[in-house]
Amino acid sequence: MDAESYVREIQVYNTLTGKKEKFETLEPQHVKMYACGVTVYDDCHIGHAMQAIYFDVIRNYLEYVGYKVTYVRNYTDVDDKIIKRSAERKMTPKALVDEIIASSERDMEGLGVRAATHEPRVSESIPQIIEVISDLEKNGYAYSTAEGDVYYRVRKKADYGKLSNRKTDELQAGTRDLVKGDKEDELDFALWKCDATEGASWDSPWGRGRPGWHIECSAMAKMYLGKSFDIHGGGRDLVFPHHENEIAQSEAANSCTYANVWMHSGLLTIEKSKMSKSLGNHILISKFLERFPGEVLRLAYLQNHYTSNVDFSEQVFRTAAQRLLYFYETMRELDALAETATGPLSLLPEHKPDAIIEAYHYEMTNDFGTVGALREILIGFRKANELRQGKKSPQKAHTAAAYARVFRELLGVFG
Structure with a gap:
């Protein structure tokens, strides 16, 4: 869309x-x-x-x-x-x-x-x-x-x-x-x-x-x-x-x-x-x-x-800090994997990074629903972390690059 x-x-x-x-x-x-x-x-x-x-x-x-x-x-x-x-x-x-x-x-x-x-x-x-x-x-x-x-x-x-x-x-x-x-x-x-x-x-x-x-x-x-x-x-x-x-x-x-x-x-x-x-x-x-x-x-x-x-509570901010660290660590790993990409663009069929964008917009167009939008991003991060398992491949690398692009785009809106 x-x-x-x-x-x-x-x-x-x-x-x-x-x-x-x-x-x-x-x-x-x-x-x-x-x-x-x-x-x-x-x-x-x-x-x-x-x-x-x-x-x-x-x-x-x-x-x-x-x-x-x-x-x-x-x-x-x-x-x-x-x-x-x-x-x-x-x-x-x-x-x-x-x-x-x-x-x-x-x-x-x-x-x-x-x-x-x-x-x-x-x-x-x-x-x-x-x-x-x-x-x-x-x-x-x-x-x-x-x-x-x-x-x-x-x-x-x-x-x-x-x-x-x-x-x-x-x-x-x-x-x-x-x-x-x-x-x-x-x-x-x-x-x-x-x-x-x-x-x-x-x-x-x-x-x-x-x-x-x-x-x-x-x-x-x-x-x-x-x-x-x-x-x-x-x-x-x-x-x-x-x-x-x-x-x-x-x-x-x-x-x-x-x-x-x-x-x-x-x-x-x-x-x-x-x-x-x-x-x-x-x-x-x-x-x-x-x-x-x-x-x-x-x-x-x-x-x-x-x-x-x-x-307000101290725990609210500590939880947010831990989630932020999780985002950064995952992005570093995705970037590192993406750097190994070779050959023509080809994504793993079970991974659909662009679908996260659709889900994100569904939440944000509903009165700027950041709660649901963040939930969709987190689901995407968990799915992206599956790429760490098993051997590296060109498809994995291209998929990692696609996830990294999507996450930067969407999280960029949140600042």
């Missing part, structure tokens, strides 16, 4: 509709994808790596089957936590941000996560953010206060809550918004916050201030992907309020669908609690990489479906 056939067969679970759907792009053979990046006030931990790895593999697979992928992953470099941390360390917000982004880039390189097509910073997107807020004002979805704050009118959006399946009467305002008495409704969330913090505030039509959390991603996605695009990704913890609010403000500003497919990855937990900086239960990527190669973390996560939570 050719690559175009696999493209036609991809099914993706859409959080917005609550079901798997045939994946179709707005532009032929071009996927436009956005994933929420990290807030850069501290070094990244292996929970952040989980989302980064999953969406890296999704991007790799889409490219493998023939799509062009424009992938945007932002840096949130304007935030209360950044202001607080920079003050604690007696440095400017920009100096802190530059340091943490450089650290994040080293982490991603160590994990084999490719740089996104675009990696915008909030601080470099202020004009675009102000433009979206202005559009919301014109359309009646935003209002300013005497203090210079701007809020979004949640109840004006009739379908607000469609992503998280919540009704406005049951909601509470997002935790990142300032609680002020001049809001029209307690559900309304901040688009612009009056603030004069040096190095973290900008002039605007409403006075000196900085953007709210949710509007940032809406503006950056629009800047690089347009008003509508194919996939919006992120961790499951972002469904509400962040992604719900993104949809509300983007669709109110642009009068069209924001993202067609919403994909949410699971969370890394420790004893069933989310790994996070705020809980103090995190393991830095840099510390992990001192003990294991980045491929171990990738393999550990890909042994689970991207929508599943993964509970």
Whole structure:
């Protein structure tokens, strides 16, 4: 089956509709994808790596089957936590941000996560953010206060809550918004916050201030992907309020669908609690990489479906390390055997390396099923190891070369 056939067969679970759907792009053979990046006030931990790895593999697979992928992953470099941390360390917000982004880039390189097509910073997107807020004002979805704050009118959006399946009467305002008495409704969330913090505030039509959390991603996605695009990704913890609010403000500003497919990855937990900086239960990527190669973390996560939570344990990573070693040792033996190949190409009839590709695609086109795809690769490795038995022959050597080609091709998608 050719690559175009696999493209036609991809099914993706859409959080917005609550079901798997045939994946179709707005532009032929071009996927436009956005994933929420990290807030850069501290070094990244292996929970952040989980989302980064999953969406890296999704991007790799889409490219493998023939799509062009424009992938945007932002840096949130304007935030209360950044202001607080920079003050604690007696440095400017920009100096802190530059340091943490450089650290994040080293982490991603160590994990084999490719740089996104675009990696915008909030601080470099202020004009675009102000433009979206202005559009919301014109359309009646935003209002300013005497203090210079701007809020979004949640109840004006009739379908607000469609992503998280919540009704406005049951909601509470997002935790990142300032609680002020001049809001029209307690559900309304901040688009612009009056603030004069040096190095973290900008002039605007409403006075000196900085953007709210949710509007940032809406503006950056629009800047690089347009008003509508194919996939919006992120961790499951972002469904509400962040992604719900993104949809509300983007669709109110642009009068069209924001993202067609919403994909949410699971969370890394420790004893069933989310790994996070705020809980103090995190393991830095840099510390992990001192003990294991980045491929171990990738393999550990890909042994689970991207929508599943993964509970941290030392054994999870040791098992992944052992499997990785098995892959490398088998590949070395296959390569050594392949080097002895002579004569015309001829494979042993009981070995069908290309059949692994078909089985692999069957799993990956089913909502990027890395669990099943890895299982098919492992079955192939076990079959390939049968070549070690008995005497060498030209047929064995050609078969070994075919297996090695297939494994490199498929594992290359996983990074």
